Amino acid sequence: MADPTWRIRSDAKRQAILDAIPQKWRLTEPVPPPTEVRDVTGSYICKYLDAQEIEITESDAVDIAAKTTTGQWSAxxxxxxFCHRAALAHQLVSCLHEIFFDAAIEDAKKLDQYFAEHKAPIGPLHGLPVSLKDQFHVKGVETTxxxxGWINTFQGIPNDPRRGxxxxxxxxxxxSLGAVLYCKTSVPATLMSGETVNNIIGYTWNPKNRLLSCGGSSGGEGALLALRGSPVGFGSDIGGSIRIPAGFxxxxxxxxxxxxxxxxGxxxxxxxxxxxxxxxxxxxPTARSLTFVFKSVLSTEPWFHDPLVLELPWRxxxxDQTRELIQKSKDSTSLAFGIMYYDGFARIHPPIHRGMKLVEQTLKRLGHTVIPWTPPSHAKAHDLASEIYGMDGGVDLRHHFGLSGEEQAPQVIVDQDGVEMKASAIxxxxxxxxxxxxEYMxxxxxxxxxxGTGRPVDGFICPIAPHAAVIPQQYRHVGYSSFxxxxxxxxxxxxxxxxxxSVDVRPANAPAASLEPHVExxxxxxxxxxxxxxxxxxxxxxxxxxxxxxxEYIGEEIARELKK
Incomplete structure (x- = not known):
């Protein structure tokens, strides 16, 4: 029996993505199955790169920009x-939706010409490659x-003049800041999933352990960055979709x-x-990279271009106030943190418990106060989020899946057959x-x-999910992130x-599945x-x-703790 039309379209799109990879960067040998090679990060992917490519791609965004904005490295x-490494990453774990390397290199040439003429960069991100989740519209590039059903359309609308x-x-x-855009990364259709899977490229795997998920919905970003196919990327988050892939x-x-x-837009x-x-x-890969690009974006005064952005420049x-508190770690005006190991829904796995304990011990070693975080019930937050995710009764996802007649992945957390909520209920x-x-405030x-500081806690620590990078189709609880x-x-x-x-073994007193209210x-x-x-x-x-x-401070101290 012939494939449904949507399968023909998806197969063609998947092949087009692969065809966009230059022949010189295509793998000539099959990638071993994850049962043979779980981890394709680090030395595995580096064997396909030369020494200069490794030096560049192993640098973080701050170090790269320090060299591209001063002319030490050409854009x-x-x-x-990064285009080469991103091409390899896609062939290893299927993490890209759109490849526009040629356009990126042309943009980079213009940046180099500008620097040669003016002896100065266009902006703080001059020559820095930035990857984007496939929600962003880029001129000349498709968004699926x-x-x-979005292939060859603008958001599912055929012949729309906004396409491209x-x-x-x-x-x-x-x-405007000088960044170079070169690829868009994979997402789960609907975006409402803690795993990244769709009918165009299939499943995006975790580069560190290819038996597991890279997370979602900014999963392609997470996988690409784990393989250092990008120094920094942008995703979106409505229930954990940045934090989950980052953590995984x-x-x-x-x-x-x-x-x-x-x-x-x-x-x-x-x-x-x-x-x-x-x-x-x-x-x-580094906290200072987040600070660098976040601060740079705010410098463009986006509140003049987006009606929902607050006029709140970088402060x-x-x-300075935070750094002053860090320096006072041995007196009574130091930092204080809450810590929450359990949200009342899902017990965390041993690796997560060990990670939480390591952070708690690090904070105490540094002289900071750590108190149990016992907030208003997270069940309320979980229920609120679930109701909001489903308030349209699945109308939106039914429409977009219906454009092609494609199947919905089981990992999608929104009910396609729900009841649309009335305005009074909203x-x-x-x-x-x-x-x-x-109540939480x-x-x-x-x-x-x-x-003991005279102030409320400065922040609190909790898991992102009950587990580390998850076994496919076993992501059952988003409550640790959606609240x-x-x-x-x-x-x-x-x-x-x-x-x-060898260390993270299931304890003998682990609760039976039947005793857990929601998650096995x-x-x-x-x-x-x-x-x-x-x-x-x-x-x-x-x-x-x-x-x-x-x-940045806590991350550096955790790294020191692990080196002991």
Missing amino acids: VKVTEA MGYV TEESELVRELR NFLYGLRPSSGRIPYQ VANSMDGQNSLLSVLGPLA DVMV AQLNIAKREYQK DYWNSTAQLT VDVLDYPSVTIPVTHANK WDYDADTYDGAPVAVQLVGRRLQEEKMLTLA
Whole structure:
């Protein structure tokens, strides 16, 4: 029997992505199965690169920009190195949706010409390659967002004049800063999944352990960055979609509060749903890379170009105040943190527990106060998020899957056959969310009585998910990440360690699956071995500068702890 039409279209698109890779960068031998080679990061991918390419691609965004903005490295040389490594990454784990290397190299040539003429860079990101999740519109480049029905259209609309001409606001700003855009990364169709799978490229695997998921929905970003096919990229987050891939791929990732990074002109699921806003944020191998690009974007004054962006420039004063608190780590005015190991839904796996304990021990060693975080029930946040995700009854995803007749992946967390919510019910839901936000705010304020600093906690640590990079189709609980979106708090993912089957064993007293209210205790030490382990640092609304400063500090101290 002939394949349905959508399969023919998806196969053709998948092949077109591969065909966009220059012949010189194509692998000539099959990639071994994950049962033979789990980890394709580090030395594995580096065997396909020359020494200069390795030097460039192993550098972080800050170091790269320091050389491209001073003429030490040409933008063309840097762009070619990352294009090569990104091409390899896609062939290893299927992480790209769009490849536009030729256009990127042409842009890089223009940057080099500008520098040669003016002896100065265009902006702070001059010559820095930046990857983008496949929600962003880039002139001359398609956006499918994982939907077969979007192929050769503008967001599913055929013959729309915006196809190939539209450019997202953040894309415009990155270009104005001198960034080089060269690829767009894979997402799960609908974006509503903790794993990355769609009918165009299939499944995007975790480069560190290819038996596991790279996370979602910014999963392609996470996988590409783990393989150092990009120095920094941008994703989106409405339930953990930046933080989960960052954590699953041993990266830093920032979920900012809404209104700081422009969303104007970005494709989205359930566009127009404003009860719980999706936000854009960066992912990178180092915390300082997040700070660098976040600060650079704010320097373009995006509040003049996106009506939903707040006029809130980068605040050095908040950075200075935070650093002053860090320096006072041995007195009573030091930093204080909450810590939460369990949200009342899903017990965390042994590698996550060990990672949490390592962070707690590090903070205490540094002289900071750590108190148990016992906030208002996260069940309320979980229920609020679930209701908001499903408020349209699945109308949006039914429409977009229906454009091609393609099948929906089982990992999608939105019910396609739900009931569309009435305006009065949405109003009541918004009231309930606001009341929960106030309840949580009051709890945070109350911790001033417990910290000994005279102030409430400066932030709190908790898991991103119950598990490390997850076994496919076993991501059953997004409550550790989605509550942050309900509160609209900034959160930074901090990589900690890796799962170790010899150390992270299932304890004899682990609760039986039947005793867990929602999530089975499905830990498998052998399968999870080597998977990245991370935590998230959550702060008060619009305190991104403070959280980024703390994340860099804590991350460096964790690394020191592990070297002991």
